[in-house]
Amino acid sequence: MRLINRHPGKRGARLLAIAPFIALAVLYLAASAVRHAANPDDKLLPTLSQMAAAVNLMAFTQDMATGDYLMLTDTLSSLQRLIVGLAISVGISFVIGIAVGMIPYLRKLFVPFIAAFSMVPPLAILPILFIIAGIGETAKVTLIVIGTAPFMVRDLIMRVEEMPKAQLIKAQTLGASSWQMALRVVVPQMLPRLIDSLRLSLGPAWIYLISAEAIAAQDGLGYRIFLVRRYFAMNIIIPYVIWITLLAFLFDVLLRLVQRYAFPWFAGAKTQ
Amino acid sequence: MSTIEVKDVWQIYDDRVVLEKLNLNIEEGSFVSIVGPSGCGKTTLLRMLMSEEFCTRGSILFDGTPLPGEPTPERGVVFQRYSVFPHLTVLDNVLLPMELKTSRFLGKLFGPRRYNAKEDARAMLDHVGLRHAADFYPTQLSGGMQQRLALAQALMAKPRVLLLDEPFSALDPGTRADIHVLTKRLWEETKMTIVMVTHDISEAFRLGTRVIVLERPMPDDPAKGARITHDIPVRPRMKKKGAA
Numbered sequence: 001m002r003l004i005n006r007h008p009g010k011r012g013a014r015l016l017a018i019a020p021f022i023a024l025a026v027l028y029l030a031a032s033a034v035r036h037a038a039n040p041d042d043k044l045l046p047t048l049s050q051m052a053a054a055v056n057l058m059a060f061t062q063d064m065a066t067g068d069y070l071m072l073t074d075t076l077s078s079l080q081r082l083i084v085g086l087a088i089s090v091g092i093s094f095v096i097g098i099a100v101g102m103i104p105y106l107r108k109l110f111v112p113f114i115a116a117f118s119m120v121p122p123l124a125i126l127p128i129l130f131i132i133a134g135i136g137e138t139a140k141v142t143l144i145v146i147g148t149a150p151f152m153v154r155d156l157i158m159r160v161e162e163m164p165k166a167q168l169i170k171a172q173t174l175g176a177s178s179w180q181m182a183l184r185v186v187v188p189q190m191l192p193r194l195i196d197s198l199r200l201s202l203g204p205a206w207i208y209l210i211s212a213e214a215i216a217a218q219d220g221l222g223y224r225i226f227l228v229r230r231y232f233a234m235n236i237i238i239p240y241v242i243w244i245t246l247l248a249f250l251f252d253v254l255l256r257l258v259q260r261y262a263f264p265w266f267a268g269a270k271t272q
Numbered sequence: 273m274s275t276i277e278v279k280d281v282w283q284i285y286d287d288r289v290v291l292e293k294l295n296l297n298i299e300e301g302s303f304v305s306i307v308g309p310s311g312c313g314k315t316t317l318l319r320m321l322m323s324e325e326f327c328t329r330g331s332i333l334f335d336g337t338p339l340p341g342e343p344t345p346e347r348g349v350v351f352q353r354y355s356v357f358p359h360l361t362v363l364d365n366v367l368l369p370m371e372l373k374t375s376r377f378l379g380k381l382f383g384p385r386r387y388n389a390k391e392d393a394r395a396m397l398d399h400v401g402l403r404h405a406a407d408f409y410p411t412q413l414s415g416g417m418q419q420r421l422a423l424a425q426a427l428m429a430k431p432r433v434l435l436l437d438e439p440f441s442a443l444d445p446g447t448r449a450d451i452h453v454l455t456k457r458l459w460e461e462t463k464m465t466i467v468m469v470t471h472d473i474s475e476a477f478r479l480g481t482r483v484i485v486l487e488r489p490m491p492d493d494p495a496k497g498a499r500i501t502h503d504i505p506v507r508p509r510m511k512k513k514g515a516a
Contacts, residue, residue, distance in 0.1 A: 172342060
């Protein structure tokens with residue numbers, strides 16, 4: 001049988017899915033063991049027990065100076081910045097995307113501007129943000145917004161434009177005004193697509209969050225990683241990176257579930 | 273008196289003449305089928321009747337006044353695809369025209385008014401044989417059911433003219449025969465005018481009171497647009513009631 005027609009069974013598929021994870025873990029542990037055999041004080045590839053001790057210290061032990069659990073405070077601060085930033089981006093892209101996508105005058109007015117603005121590298125204007133907004137929360141949240149909103153706006157404009165024209169004609173023949181069409185035809189069909197757009201923006205949002213925290217912050221996951229880098233504390237950095245990855249993954253799963261249960265019609269409409 | 277008068281209408285895209293000096297009067301209550309080979313401009317003509325496209329020269333009058341520049345509820349439409357809204361259930365699709373009419377700001381009804389509107393919508397679904405499917409989404413329906421839903425939805429807005437753009441072309445023959453009977457019944461009950469574009473000649477004759485054939489005299493010559501080559505009266509309205 002041809003290669004493209006062979007399919008793994010259910011168990012086979014599961015095994016295949018976890019194989020790369022196991023391979024990576026085995027590879028790491030072997031390399032770590034080799035280095036520690038040569039030099040018991042190796043810091044580059046910490047052993048599992050070293051990382052467990054670090055996690056215990058960061059996550060389950062009160063910090064001596066502040067009395068906080070550092071990993072918890074870091075996570076909460078980072079998530080707050082991320083969620084506020086993304087919420088603002090979603091709000092902006094929702095309003096602008098639908099209005100510009102529907103109204104030809106706004107399209108002519110804004111599309112070239114948005115296209116140009118989205119080419120500005122967000123990290124390049126980070127210094128400007130720090131100068132204008134100071135090094136507080138505003139600058140970090142603004143960076144996330146500037147980094148993600150233009151993409152989401154453009155994506156949503158395109159989604160509105162690619163709606164079958166027949167639908168809007170039909171709505172008009174049923175007597176819908178522009179406002180009613182926005183409310184009853186366009187918005188409900190754009191909400192699940194906005195979730196897709198948000199899922200794609202999660203990756204960039206984390207990049208901007210960690211960049212901003214690395215440069216100026218008093219707490220946060222990115223701040224911690226860049227702080228302990230000075231001591232080559234790989235035993236802290238690696239668990240933090242895994243934790244960040246896990247959080248990002250959970251966000252994605254959550255959004256997918258929301259999409260599936262809040263918009264049951266969407267999966268069928270997408271394949272049509 | 274004619275409902276729709278097409279007067280000396282030309283449609284020219286760049287250098288290609290699509291319709292050439294078209295004249296056509298459509299009488300109130302008639303069922304006009306427009307047939308012709310693909311690319312002859314029959315859909316262009318229909319688009320002009322729904323104000324989705326505008327003629328290069330000439331004029332189209334509706335009750336003696338020029339057609340408005342955008343689609344209006346007097347002229348309902350059913351397309352071959354994308355005629356119903358995928359995010360609304362069957363019942364909500366039929367409810368929508370009433371909601372748009374009575375709730376100008378939200379486009380949505382609540383409480384007892386919604387309850388009453390739902391009763392009307394269910395009666396309409398009964399009429400087109402879709403009551404059992406009220407809670408489904410359109411993508412869960414077969415092609416024939418989707419088009420029946422599209423007809424029901426269009427009728428809820430009580431249009432005076434219904435424009436059909438190859439509405440049954442994608443359906444298999446059995447389903448098509450059923451929906452022909454339904455379309456004919458709805459037309460007889462509502463007394464509205466129907467203009468249907470199709471490439472199926474037998475369908476055109478089975479349903480229409482009048483069949484218009486649109487053809488380009490020289491298909492390869494872009495300077496010669498389509499014109500009406502045949503205008504065949506089939507039967508007067510209401511004469512053979514129930515015939516399909």
